[in-house]
Amino acid sequence: MKLGVFTVLFSQKPFEEMLDMVAAKGVQAVEIGTGGYPGDAHCNREELLADEGKRKAFKQAVDSRGLIVSALSCHANPLHPQKAISGEHDKLIRETIDLASKLEIPVVNTFSGCPGDHEDAKYPNWPVAPWPNDYQEILDWQWTNKVIPYWTEIGRYAEERNVKIGLELHGGFSVHTPANMLRLREAAGEAIGANLDPSHMWWQGIDPVQAIHILGRAGAIHHFHAKDTTIDPVNVNRHGVTDMQSYSLMLDRAWQFRTVGYGHDMKVWADIISALRLVGYDYVVSIEHEDGLMSVEEGFTKAVDNLQQVLIREPLGEMWWV
Known part of the structure; x- marks a missing residue:
């Protein structure tokens, strides 16, 4: 496994300065935003798509520091009921897949999106209760008419370009649990998988270790985020x-994001890393820092230090004792 970081937290730093800084911390991989919610501070996708020389310079900047790009990330809502928004987000996802293919980056991370409740809706509708039955009807309509058709098409688009899609299981979007991740994968194909973030499992009451087993046995983990959560x-x-208060109201919220080790102890994180190895995931563990109690530098540094203790780096050897 390699230790990585989602570089959106260093958006204020120029690209090469950011690469120098994370490499000096011992990080081996970077996950880079191409637009949408993460922004594109370190990757102008349109420029890079249009200019082979700029793509070579981009790759050289990463390679020369002993780093890899684990994924391009374009978290967005391509199923938004307002066509101007969904059209822009669909274009972003397709262009990011194209760029990943040209740069030989194997994964594109995003959200599944969430549609409205009918064709003329203006806002997403996230049904999370089975009764009254209206919610079931909305959910069936969304998956039949929007979720499955869209991701089946995008799955083919990505597969043709030798790219995998990592959907982050996130509240507010159609795919937010291991079960609906696997439902979509079964319908849309194996190019579709998870960018699994344990922080979003904890607040939903899902044990991340069990989520890893459920998804990993199906070969459905394409990327992994390292972020913690505390529940008050x-x-x-x-x-x-389902606390709707602002993330900034940390003293009053039901739960909040923390840096690795400040929501759950290192035994829990060791169990997570071991579960990833057990199901055959041997790729990047990418730090995502959204801790409202720590500065960017401190939260990132503590996450690096804590993960260095539990990350399993070496290839699996022979079981010499059997």
């Missing part, structure tokens, strides 16, 4: 896990 034992009883 008092506030969760007031607001529930």
Whole structure:
């Protein structure tokens, strides 16, 4: 396994300065945003798509520091009911797949998106209760008419270009649990898999180790984020896990994102890394820093230090004792 970082947290730094900094910390891989919610501070996809020389310079900057690009990330909502938004996000995803193919980057990360509840809707509708039955009807309509057709087409588009899609299982979007990830993969093909982030499992009440087993046995983990979560034992009883308060209201929220090791101890993280190895995932563990109690540099540094203790780096050897 390689230790990586989602470089959106260093968007204020120029590309090569950012690469120098993360390489000096011992990171071996970078995940780079190409637009959408992460922005494109370190990767102008249109420029790179149009200019082979700029693509070579981009690759050289990464290679010369002993790094790899684990994924290009373009988190967005390509199923948004407003056509201007979904059209822009669809273009972003397709262009990111094209760029990943040209740069020989194996994974593109994004969100599944969330449609509205009918063709003329203006806003996404995220049904999470089976009753009243209206919600089931909305869910069936979304998956039959929007989710499965779109991702089947994008799955083919990516597969033709030798790229895999890592969908982040995230609340507010159609794919947010291992079960609906596997439902989509079964319908849309094996190019579609997970960019699994344990932080979003914890607040939904899902054990990330079990999520790794469920998805890993199906070969459905294409990328992995390292981010932690704490659940406040008092506030969760007031607001529930679907707490709609701003992330900035950390004292009052039911749960909040933390840097690695500040939500769960290193035994839990060792179990996560071991589960990844057990199911055959031997790619990048990419740090995502969204801890409201720590600066970017401190949160990133602590995540690196903590993960260095538990990351399994060497190839599996012979079982000499059997």
